[in-house]
Every structure is written in structure tokens, then in C-alpha cells.
Amino acid sequence: MSETVAVEALDDRTIDRARRRAAEAGRVVVKAGTNSLTDDDSRLDRVKLDKLVADIMDLRDRGTDVVLVSSGAVGAGKGLLDVDVEQDPKMIEESQALSTVGQGHLMRHYTQSFDRYGQTVAQILVTGKDLDTPERFRNFTNTVETLLDWGVVPIINENDAVATEELRIGDNDMLSASVAIGLGVDLLVTLTDVDGVYTGNPKDNPNAELIDAVGANYDSVLRLVDDSTTAAFGGIQTKVEGARDVSECGIPAIIAGSADPDVLDRIAEAKSVGTIFVPIDGESDD
Numbered sequence: 622m623s624e625t626v627a628v629e630a631l632d633d634r635t636i637d638r639a640r641r642r643a644a645e646a647g648r649v650v651v652k653a654g655t656n657s658l659t660d661d662d663s664r665l666d667r668v669k670l671d672k673l674v675a676d677i678m679d680l681r682d683r684g685t686d687v688v689l690v691s692s693g694a695v696g697a698g699k700g701l702l703d704v705d706v707e708q709d710p711k712m713i714e715e716s717q718a719l720s721t722v723g724q725g726h727l728m729r730h731y732t733q734s735f736d737r738y739g740q741t742v743a744q745i746l747v748t749g750k751d752l753d754t755p756e757r758f759r760n761f762t763n764t765v766e767t768l769l770d771w772g773v774v775p776i777i778n779e780n781d782a783v784a785t786e787e788l789r790i791g792d793n794d795m796l797s798a799s800v801a802i803g804l805g806v807d808l809l810v811t812l813t814d815v816d817g818v819y820t821g822n823p824k825d826n827p828n829a830e831l832i833d834a835v836g837a838n839y840d841s842v843l844r845l846v847d848d849s850t851t852a853a854f855g856g857i858q859t860k861v862e863g864a865r866d867v868s869e870c871g872i873p874a875i876i877a878g879s880a881d882p883d884v885l886d887r888i889a890e891a892k893s894v895g896t897i898f899v900p901i902d903g904e905s906d907d
Contacts, residue, residue, distance in 0.1 A: 628820055628845060629838045630864070631899065636834045637727035637891075639899040643873040644891035646807035648686040648769070651677060654796035654860075656814035658693035664700035665693055667730060673812070673879065674734040676775070677774065679886035681740060686769045688804065689742075690777045690797040698723030725776060731776055741773045746780040752799045762804060798863035804872050809867045809874040810888060811860050816878025817896035818842060818861060836899035839865055864898040871902035 653673055660666040670693075671782035677687050698719035728744050735742050744765065751757045768775045777800060779793060794811065797860050801809040821829030835842050843865075846857045877895025887894050 650801040655692040659696035665697040694723040697727040794859040794863040810880035855886040868898040874898040
């Protein structure tokens with residue numbers, strides 16, 4: 622995605638209404654991608670993790686229920702073992718082994734970081750089949766609802782040791798969308814290393830412009846981002862598709878930069894943050 626492509630903008634009234642609705646969310650799924658939690662060597666970055674936790678606690682201090690869908694287990698495993706492997710391991714077995722080492726390490730850091738605020742967390746490991754099988758999905762939602770009733774922040778990770786599909790296609794974006802839809806939350810926030818969806822690749826195109834909102838212009842946005850997606854590990858396309866799936870269920874979704882200061886607090890104040898996907902429910906999507 623090296624060229625800058627024009628995308629029709631939504632009207633300000635529609636965007637403002639969607640952002641106000643996002644700000645009023647009482648229950649939020651926050652998805653933290655790998656690049657939001659790891660350093661340049663793809664190892665777990667404690668500073669980034671602590672910032673994520675601080676941002677989540679901004680929402681908790683407002684009385685908002687938060688469910689965190691987290692990547693980072695493979696990076697945590699790499700850092701703990703200090704193994705010399707490629708940045709994106711080609712072998713699925715290697716990724717699975719690293720994730721089994723990293724899951725406990727990742728959760729230990731989450732527990733320690735949330736402990737600074739007196740916040741209890743819980744880990745839930747899932748695969749796509751857990752969300753597709755009605756009985757298993759019912760057990761999953763019952764567990765999450767109970768944890769939220771107790772004031773706990775559930776941290777959902779893929780069960781990478783057995784979930785080969787998730788590791789092969791980077792499906793954490795779709796997993797977070799499925800969780801948001803299944804739980805009927807009020808907002809999905811996908812945090813990444815780019816502060817929204819752009820008209821070009823902002824990493825190599827200085828003329829790329831941030832797209833404020835996606836709604837009726839979805840088809841042109843999807844065509845624009847198609848070329849930026851790698852074959853193996855997700856990319857912006859799966860984030861856009863996941864956000865659109867959520868918005869089609871009447872839930873606003875936002876793709877924003879994890880490094881942005883007070884990113885979740887600013888969303889809760891209806892500030893212009895990242896790219897918002899306008900909920901399609903007959904009211905917000907013109």
C-alpha cells in the first residue's frame with residue numbers, strides 16, 4: 622500500500638454521534654496486538670505492557686467493565702528463553718512451543734502490573750472452536766460474566782499450544798471481534814502500533830492520511846487495505862474486517878495506537894482517537 626488513495630469521508634454528525642456512543646460504553650473489549658506489547662526484537666516489553674494496564678485502569682476507574690484480549694505469549698517466550706529465532710517464526714511447532722513458555726510469563730507480568738492498582742485479573746485460554754460450539758461458548762460467556770460481576774478483568778489468550786489456525790493466520794483480531802459480539806459489549810477497541818486506518822501505509826508514505834471513520838465507505842476502505850496484508854500473520858486487513866463485523870452487530874469499534882497518551886481515557890471522553898467504525902443499527906450509519 623504505497624500509494625495514497627482517496628476515501629470518501631462520513632459526515633461530522635455521524636462521526637460525533639458514534640464517538641459519543643463509544644464514550645458511553647459500560648463494557649469494553651480491548652484487544653492488544655503483538656506490536657503493542659513487544660519490542661523491536663519481538664520480545665515482551667514491560668514498559669508497553671505497563672502503559673496498556675494504566676490505560677485499562679483509566680476505564681476501570683470510570684466504572685467500566687473491561688475484557689482484555691491479549692497477544693504477546695510468543696514474544697514473552699522468546700524473551701524468557703533468549704532463543705535466536707526469526708522475528709516471525711515460520712515453523713508452527715516453534716511458535717506453539719514459545720507460546721507455552723510465554724503464557725505464564727506474560728500473565729505474571731500482567732498480574733504484577735495490575736496489582737499496582739489493586740486490580741485482580743484472570744486468564745482464559747480459548748480457541749476458535751470454543752466460540753463456535755454452543756455449549757462451550759455458553760460456558761465461556763458464563764465464566765466471563767461471573768468474573769466481571771466480581772470486578773475481575775478477564776485476560777483472554779489463544780490457546781496456542783493447540784490452536785494451529787490462530788497461529789497460522791494471526792486471527793486474534795477476529796477472536797476479539799467474536800468475543801465482543803458474543804458478550805454483547807458496548808465497544809471494541811483494537812490497539813496496534815499504527816494509530817488508525819490510513820489511506821496509505823504511514824510507515825513508508827508520508828502523504829498517507831488517517832481515516833477518521835468507516836461506515837458507508839467500508840468497501841473502498843477494505844479495497845485500500847487489501848494490499849497491506851501479509852499472507853501469514855493478519856495485518857491491518859483482519860483488524861478492519863473484525864471491526865466491521867462488530868459494527869454490523871450495532872457495536873462501535875475503534876482501531877487506535879497503543880502508544881497514544883491516555884488512549885482509552887480519551888475515547889471515554891469522546892475525543893477524536895484513531896479510526897471509528899460506525900455501528901450499523903439504523904441510527905448511526907447513514
